[in-house]
Amino acid sequence: MAFVPKPDELARIGHKPPRTGWMDTPVDFRRGTWCYAAKPKNLQALELPNPREWSPERADWKLPANWQEIILEGLRERLQRFRSLQIFMDICVRCGACADKCHYFIGSGDPKNMPVLRAELLRSVYRKNFTTAGKILGKMVGARDLSEDVLKEWFYYFFQCSECRRCSVFCPYGIDTAEITMIARELLNLVGCNIDWVAAPVANCFRTGNHLGLQPHAIKDMIEFAVEDIEKITGVKVEPTFNRKGAEILFVTPSGDLFADPGTYTLMGYLMLFHELGLDYTWSTYASDGGNFGLFTSHEMMKRLNAKIYAEARRLGVKWILGGECGHMWRVINQYMDTLNGPADFLEEPVSPITGTRFEHARTTKMVHITEFTADLIEQNKLNLAPERNEHCRVTFHDSCNPSRSMGLLEEPRYILKKVCRHFYEMPENTIREQTFCCGSGGGLNADENMEMRLRGGLPRANAVRYVHEKHGVNTLACICAIDRAALPPLMDYWVPGVEVSGVHELVGNALVMKGEKKRTSDLRGRPLPDPHTAFGGAIEE
């Protein structure tokens, strides 16, 4: 891991722009603020262009001889394919409303992290090559040639945007930097400039069905570890099935939940809930990741990785699909999946087998978010809950970028949290819901070597957590995203020590009273329950 300065040092951030104009300020690849280049084997596995050993730090990026031609042709093609790109290239008035809305700008002070300037990096090249004014007037209208320095700048700053869409909430024209970044990354990929923290998971995901590269037997093993832990804690043996044909529901979740703490506790929560409901569902080792780093590579790669979900649902003959807690996975499912790989006419409109609720809002995609599913169960009184068992958790909720700004999944998780926990506190309103701040590591930027930039980008989120930590003693940061569960713990340790990160369904698992369970003495993490007398009070007798 790169050297990371102390918090008080890192927090000395100047937001004044430098003296030199942005076109004349070259990018500085300072360690700790960028991710390593994609390894050739990962690009080869995906048949992506220009696989080679290279490093952004070195002068020679080993680009193909006609790289400019490739990029400009790629840009031309995308201008024809995406109205969004044309509009976003043409109508920005540079009012600056987006500037201090970006977590990377707030945390780094680098003016090229202002969304407007990040977009201008691409716009300047667009103007020079695709507009009359730009061709004639050049710099006067913000146009410039595509040089190698510009490409390096693109690489640095488009892999310093987590595609969180916060700026697009504030933009008077809805200009979406995520869309611009996605397309800029597509262009970079045309000449082989990706980061390995995106390319490696994508290569894994293509071959094994999940980003971590877990092979079928390993997936089964990991879930069985969780089964054992559940039995130890509750005395109940849950029995998940794998690749089972004829199940009613296919469950797809991010593979991060299987792999490491604290995601594994969320996995335990899912398993306990499904067991308690007697849900007729199956895991798949093939469609073993709903997460999709293709989204961080190109629209085509997103489609290539997403295809397995419908394919597996069809092969197994399930009726509908239930999706776990994951942020960007839900952007793909809500805004892209049906368009990319549908129609899913072999599935049925999702209906909860427990409550009979029809999920009409998912009638074409046929995929339901687990917090929608669970909120419905709780509202219909189908779960026996003992929120006292989360007595030791003083909880706040971190809205993940994608479910909030690309979906609007705001109330469902909150409703669940308020039912399974007794102490719930909101962070300040400028930092939650549609205005939520990124964890600092989204968009495929969760690499160790990028730690300084991640901590900088995570500062606004951490600062809001610190506010409720100090004011209300909040010690649990709940979220519905696997990247959050990986990225927020180091962020909390750095800026707000004493706050644990938890999935919503981990807290559900703690509170869920299961048939035939033994007296619980610890939560899913093995932490002793605070007061067994209150913890087994009214809820069971209800």
Place this chain on the structure above:
Amino acid sequence: MGIGFSLLLIMALLLAVFFGAGVLGWHLLFGVVIPYAAATIFLFGIIYRVVKWGRAPIPFRIPTTCGQQKSLPWIKPSRIDNPSSAAGVIGRLALEVLLFRSLFRNTKAELRDGPRLAYHWEKWLWLGGLLFHWSFLTIFLRHLRFFTEPVPSFVSFIEGVDGFLRVGVQALYITDILILVAVTYLFWRRVVIPQVRYISLPADYFPLFLILSLAFSGVLMRYFFRVDVSAVKELTMGLVTFHPRIPEGIGVIFYIHLFFVSVLFVYFPYSKMMHLAGIFLSPTRNLANNSRACRHINPWNYPVKVHTYEEYEEEFRGKMREAGIPLEKECG
């Protein structure tokens, strides 16, 4: 650099019209030819740009959702900020276009020691922008008086409301003051806020100066150097009825004003001012968030290379069998 260059450009334009119309008396050029040419460029330029945008497809449904989705029946959806229907989208766009909904969310972040982040109330940009655009629209509508005969009643009504303040016998249009103040503010913040100054291009200063000059020449003409209004109307009516006439005795200030309008018309379709049309086509604002309920078609969706289950099982069959995971083909 941007400010100086834009100012020079405005000065050059001013000198051109002053000499052309004032000294050399080229009234036909500045009163008829240039306005016609400018209006043509304006009209066809905008159509060209909008058609060009419109011809590009919308492959994906990517609204930015700024409120609760429509999901379970007992959870109240945010119908405007996260629309799930056409009516919601119209509402969202109307709020955006008429009241600058998104800009109203604006805050100012401040990093204090600690570190401690604070987000301050900051509606000045929203207010300045709103006053500027509404004043401009009102002034534009008031000017219809010069292009219609008889003058429609709504124009007179707008004049009445706008001019409720009186200086002597003359109406003082409130929008005349507001537009000067608002544009000056928009310029001021562009210079004073370091980040905004850093991103500003000549292409940002020039339209501000142009509109300021346009408004200022109008104010001078109306309140200070009076021109023969009936002669002006004769000229403007001639333009719209395609029987152009150049009446005698209109002061040079009028030609200056008309020339700035013409420059604005020409500049418009090739500049950021196209946000006027673009906002209606912005895919993060003009689409409903209903892609899980209604299938959205991408016209260029093409087949891609995927890794099929068969290929997957082929590679892992042994391990799957050993782990007791069901297989399609038991041997192979």
